[in-house]
Every structure is written in C-alpha cells, then in structure tokens.
Amino acid sequence: MPSREDILNAKILVVDDSSDNIELMEEILREEGYNCVSSTMLPEQVCPLHRQHCYDLILLDLQMPGMNGFQVMKGLKEIEQGGYLPVLALTAQPSFKIAALEAGARDFISKPFDLLEVHKRIHNMLEVRLLYKELAQYSKAQQELALHDPLTGLPNRRLLEDRIETTLQHANRNHHKAAIMYLDLDGFKAINDTYGHSYGDEVLKIVAQRLVASSRKEDTVARLGGDEFMVVLGEVSGLADAHGPAAKLVEAVSEPFFINDLTLRLSTSIGISIYPDDAETVEALISIADYALYEAKRGGKNRFCATSATPAAPLAQDALVVAPRR
Known part of the structure; x- marks a missing residue:
C-alpha cells in the first residue's frame, strides 16, 4: 500500500475557471500537507499538461466556459487508454454527479465544499491511483522477467x-x-x-x-x-x-x-x-x-x-x- 509520504508527494492538478475556487482548493491541499500541487484556469491546457506531468489526481470543475469538464475527460481518456483516469470531478449540480462518473471520473466533490469530505475523497482517490500505478509497474516488471534471461538481462x-x-x-x-x-x-x-x-x-x-x-x-x-x-x-x-x-x-x-x-x-x-x-x-x-x-x-x-x-x-x-x- 502507498505510504502517507507517497500520498502527500503525489502530483495534483486543480482545474477551475474561478481563481477564488483554485485558491481555496490550493489552500485546503497545502494545509493537509500535499507538496506537489499545480493549477490552471484553462481547460484546453489539461491534456497537454497531463501528457507532460502524468498527474496522480486531477480536480476538475465540470462547468467551465469554452471547454467543459466532460470534454476534458474525453481527451484524458485517450491519454489513459486502458489505464486509471485520475479525475475527481468538482460540481455544484447534483444532476452532474452520475453523468461525471459515466464520463470516466472516479469520484466527485460537491460544491460548496465540505472540508472533511474533500480530504477523505482526495486521500482515497490518491491511494487507489498510486496502488494502481504500483500494480502496473509490477506487471511490467513481471513481463520483462518473462521475456529476459534473469542472469544476463538479455532477451530469452x-x-x-x-x-x-x-x-x-x-x-x-x-x-x-x-x-x-x-x-x-x-x-x-x-x-x-x-x-x-x-x-x-x-x-x-x-x-x-x-x-x-x-x-x-x-x-x-x-x-x-x-x-x-x-x-x-x-x-x-x-x-x-x-x-x-x-x-x-x-x-x-x-x-x-x-x-x-x-x-x-x-x-x-x-x-x-x-x-x-x-x-x-x-x-x-x-x-x-x-x-x-x-x-x-x-x-x-x-x-x-x-x-x-x-x-x-x-x-x-x-x-x-x-x-x-x-
């Protein structure tokens, strides 16, 4: 299982068109001890940023002008094909919750924020995401062992x-x-x-x-x-x-x-x-x-x-x- 240190060092991206919401979420995360938090107010930047940084968690607002959170998730699913989509949807609309899960989000947080709920959902999602990455790395290592000679490292x-x-x-x-x-x-x-x-x-x-x-x-x-x-x-x-x-x-x-x-x-x-x-x-x-x-x-x-x-x-x-x- 991922350690608390691993969870606090996970890479998190906050996406919201409101600077006040971003500042609030960044403050919540900093006070909890998260060390690698970044943000953007431009939804079109999310996919390029995820390709570059491979975030462990993306806190994604669903209602944004120009490109909404559902469109962003569609792009993220193309990047994470066969993988774990690390999206925690942020929404003030109760009707969007099920739609967000159907679109690929792993969980959601309701606005206005409940501090205890925010901490618990973020921690749980990061724990699952990091465990998924550990299992993926283990599977890759096992595949390498199956194709390579253990003594010399050469192809078998x-x-x-x-x-x-x-x-x-x-x-x-x-x-x-x-x-x-x-x-x-x-x-x-x-x-x-x-x-x-x-x-x-x-x-x-x-x-x-x-x-x-x-x-x-x-x-x-x-x-x-x-x-x-x-x-x-x-x-x-x-x-x-x-x-x-x-x-x-x-x-x-x-x-x-x-x-x-x-x-x-x-x-x-x-x-x-x-x-x-x-x-x-x-x-x-x-x-x-x-x-x-x-x-x-x-x-x-x-x-x-x-x-x-x-x-x-x-x-x-x-x-x-x-x-x-x-």
Whole structure:
C-alpha cells in the first residue's frame, strides 16, 4: 500500500475557471500537507499538461466556459487508454454527479465544499491511483522477467524468436538478407565442474556484456540457456557480411576472464544461417545455424562456420588456462 509520504508527494492538478475556487482548493491541499500541487484556469491546457506531468489526481470543475469538464475527460481518456483516469470531478449540480462518473471520473466533490469530505475523497482517490500505478509497474516488471534471461538481462528464447520474425519481415520488405549466429562456449563445462556455478555465472554475464559490446545497436543478442547465445543481424547483403561480425565475437570471447583471483580462458564456436538463402522460417534458420555450430565444433572449435562455407580458421588456441591474477 502507498505510504502517507507517497500520498502527500503525489502530483495534483486543480482545474477551475474561478481563481477564488483554485485558491481555496490550493489552500485546503497545502494545509493537509500535499507538496506537489499545480493549477490552471484553462481547460484546453489539461491534456497537454497531463501528457507532460502524468498527474496522480486531477480536480476538475465540470462547468467551465469554452471547454467543459466532460470534454476534458474525453481527451484524458485517450491519454489513459486502458489505464486509471485520475479525475475527481468538482460540481455544484447534483444532476452532474452520475453523468461525471459515466464520463470516466472516479469520484466527485460537491460544491460548496465540505472540508472533511474533500480530504477523505482526495486521500482515497490518491491511494487507489498510486496502488494502481504500483500494480502496473509490477506487471511490467513481471513481463520483462518473462521475456529476459534473469542472469544476463538479455532477451530469452521467447523474445528472441519474436525479434527474429520482425527482422525477417523487415528484410523481406526492404529486399535485404539477415543472419542468424548461434554461439556455444568451448570449455565452459570445465569451468563449472572445476570452480562451481558461481564462477560459471560470472563468465556468462561477462560473455553477455562482450557480445553486446561487439554487436551493433540494431542487432539482437540473446541467451538461449546454458552457455548458448544467439546474435541476429539485419540488413546484410549475404554471408560475407556476417564473417566480420562473427570473427569479432570469436575474438571478444577469447579474451581472458578475470574473476576473483583467477584468470580463466575459453572460446566460442559459431554457426551461421542466412535468410532467405538457407531458409525462410525462424525455426528452420535456427536449426541450420545449430547444425553449422556443430560443424564448427567438429572442425576444431574457436571458429565460425556456415553450411555453405568451410569453417573459418581459428583465431586463437582453444584452451582453459588458470593462473593467479597478478
């Protein structure tokens, strides 16, 4: 639940065409301890201001010249699509109360103001609004967890397949090609078996950082699970355009890993498939890249391979070297 401090720091906008009413409401709010209160006498400013500041509560007068409160709420509903409309309607007309609720207001305050009623309705609305925001943020965080690898923060296989599909569609529209690079770490099992999973996890996090640093911003770097990663390149003209990026990834992974008092070394093997030369579906492209990865492993590891080409020469000796860090 939101704390009292959270409620008092909520962003509130007072909207009324009467300066006396605005001054009265601002005084009521200040005396109660609310810290972030602003106001406007121009109803046409409400939507632009809400887009900019995302208010937690809008105290909205319904009877205003030019643009009334019902019209303002219609604009606010377009901003808060699927969300919680944080409007507390202010009205002296009893007949407007139900109409205000039907238009999207969450509650109303009758004029002339009853001080106890004002405090209670404002507090209750802010409590619900802030709780709604907490739940929305939690839902977003859960969605992020469902689409990303918790150890490295990279997209997981579920999000990866969606990214590949998008890349293929973009390549098809623009008459380009795309490359799928399937990576597996050489010697990773020996690190896990010898030094434990905590060292293995640190290696995986460092590998993820190196792969991202060695790729273009528009490329997708994902972790499939275990010590398997995938990099998706869009807008390539053919297999030759994937050789340079693949070699760069092989070289990046071969750099030593400094973890606590140890210096660890391992390498990576990469299999490459090209859209649409090798296949036109996500599943088939991944399968072909997986087979090419197997060929790279069989050819000596620490290299990249495509089904239409022989494995590239190794960039460094495949080895695990452990020594005290100096």
